[in-house]
Amino acid sequence: MMSKDANDLITRVGAENGAGKVLRRYWQPAALSEELAGNRPVIPVRLLGEDLVLFRDNEGELGLIGRHCPHRGADLCFGRREDNGLRCPFHGWHFDRTGQCVEQPGEPDGSRMHEQIRTASYPVVERNGIVFAYMGPGDPPPFPALDCFAAPDTHVFAFKGLWECNWLQALEVGIDPVHASFLHRFLQDEDPSEGYGKQFRDRAANTEIPMTQLLREYPRPEIQVEETDYGMRLIALRHLDDGRTHVRVTNQIFPTAICIPMSNEMTITQWHVPIDDENCYWYSMFTSFGAPVNKDLMREQRLKEHRLPDYAPLKNKRNNYGYDPEEQASETYTGMGLDINVHDQWAVESMGRIQDRTQEHLGKTDVGIIRYRRMLRAAIEAVDANGTDLKMQNGATGQITGPVSVDAIGEGGDWTETYRTRDAERRAGCDWARG
Numbered sequence: 453m454m455s456k457d458a459n460d461l462i463t464r465v466g467a468e469n470g471a472g473k474v475l476r477r478y479w480q481p482a483a484l485s486e487e488l489a490g491n492r493p494v495i496p497v498r499l500l501g502e503d504l505v506l507f508r509d510n511e512g513e514l515g516l517i518g519r520h521c522p523h524r525g526a527d528l529c530f531g532r533r534e535d536n537g538l539r540c541p542f543h544g545w546h547f548d549r550t551g552q553c554v555e556q557p558g559e560p561d562g563s564r565m566h567e568q569i570r571t572a573s574y575p576v577v578e579r580n581g582i583v584f585a586y587m588g589p590g591d592p593p594p595f596p597a598l599d600c601f602a603a604p605d606t607h608v609f610a611f612k613g614l615w616e617c618n619w620l621q622a623l624e625v626g627i628d629p630v631h632a633s634f635l636h637r638f639l640q641d642e643d644p645s646e647g648y649g650k651q652f653r654d655r656a657a658n659t660e661i662p663m664t665q666l667l668r669e670y671p672r673p674e675i676q677v678e679e680t681d682y683g684m685r686l687i688a689l690r691h692l693d694d695g696r697t698h699v700r701v702t703n704q705i706f707p708t709a710i711c712i713p714m715s716n717e718m719t720i721t722q723w724h725v726p727i728d729d730e731n732c733y734w735y736s737m738f739t740s741f742g743a744p745v746n747k748d749l750m751r752e753q754r755l756k757e758h759r760l761p762d763y764a765p766l767k768n769k770r771n772n773y774g775y776d777p778e779e780q781a782s783e784t785y786t787g788m789g790l791d792i793n794v795h796d797q798w799a800v801e802s803m804g805r806i807q808d809r810t811q812e813h814l815g816k817t818d819v820g821i822i823r824y825r826r827m828l829r830a831a832i833e834a835v836d837a838n839g840t841d842l843k844m845q846n847g848a849t850g851q852i853t854g855p856v857s858v859d860a861i862g863e864g865g866d867w868t869e870t871y872r873t874r875d876a877e878r879r880a881g882c883d884w885a886r887g
């Protein structure tokens with residue numbers, strides 16, 4: 453059982469809070485590139501409780517600076533896009549993309565006050581459809597060489613969605629291999645050949661069994677958790693009646709991401725990024741080890757379920773997530789439709805804005821969650837004691853590759869060999885991942 457203080461420590465994201473300090477020491481998704489695609493590439497971004505403005509300047513370079521003008525607080529999202537920065541429309545103070553005030557046209561001639569005026573600014577980099585920001589002290593860590601960044605743009609599709617809850621409960625649904633057998637249960641199986649772009653609609657590994665059937669018929673996986681240089685690997689074993697074993701490998705990439713198989717061809721790398729203590733975005737990179745991704749189709753599938761510009765799901769707590777008791781009786785476990793994102797969204801939002809972990813009762817199958825919280829607490833202690841001295845940070849972040857995320861079928865007991873072989877076969881047939 454957890455104390456309220458311990459829950460606050462691992463959930464709250466202010467710059468002085470434990471989790472907030474750790475999360476600031478890693479690159480975090482700030483926006484999708486497509487959000488900057490219009491004829492005015494200036495958008496508000498709220499990240500880790502800070503209000504910022506992200507823009508592309510006239511030279512095409514990105515800047516991420518404080519949203520409120522340091523003069524008297526007007527909103528720089530309405531700034532004039534001039535030179536290589538933004539000019540506040542209120543009194544004309546001009547900021548470059550590093551946040552430095554470079555001109556105060558209404559102040560007396562010759563005034564050098566602007567040299568002392570600087571607003572918050574954070575480094576940003578753009579990778580395969582997502583703009584990442586570093587909001588921590590000192591130099592940012594090297595960028596990890598994950599599959600989703602190694603793949604060419606043609607093989608990655610990025611999207612995001614709003615969840616109205618704390619980031620940690622959102623992340624924890626991704627390191628909980630049992631819930632897929634219940635929350636995402638379909639009482640009837642669709643034809644796997646029609647499941648493009650959707651999770652759990654393929655065949656299980658190289659069998660003819662639909663993944664939905666496997667999850668439904670084998671609801672008690674044996675779960676193994678291993679800590680790794682990037683975070684942790686979760687291996688869920690489902691021992692089939694015919695003597696074979698289904699091995700599903702998913703990952704937690706410390707601190708806010710997971711990497712999981714979506715289908716035999718694609719993986720999902722998903723970050724759960726705090727907007728503030730009580731809201732978060734999931735950002736996903738869908739990465740194909742086979743054909744180029746059909747971005748138009750995947751975007752269209754997701755835009756049917758989300759509203760722009762804030763990527764808020766159309767099904768949400770205000771309309772009971774589309775809950776239909778008849779559907780629950782005959783078609784799905786939740787009665788909330790076939791989009792598994794909605795199931796996860798209901799699960800994590802219905803806990804309350806910040807889950808009250810003083811009231812929870814973790815079981816044996818919550819081992820991934822237990823181990824993750826231990827890692828996060830250790831990271832908080834390390835940051836408090838040594839500043840930036842996390843084991844993932846000492847130059848090692850740039851060395852991280854993969855991680856292996858795959859479904860496999862094995863006969864014998866060496867599951868490591870089973871999933872590695874399946875992953876190696878997939879990489880061997882893939883131009884960008886051949887290594």
Ligand code: FES
Nearest residue numbers: 521523524540543
């Ligand atoms: S409030 Fe921005 S220039 Fe005055």
Ligand SMILES: [Fe+2]
Nearest residue numbers: 625631636796
């Ligand atoms: Fe889920």
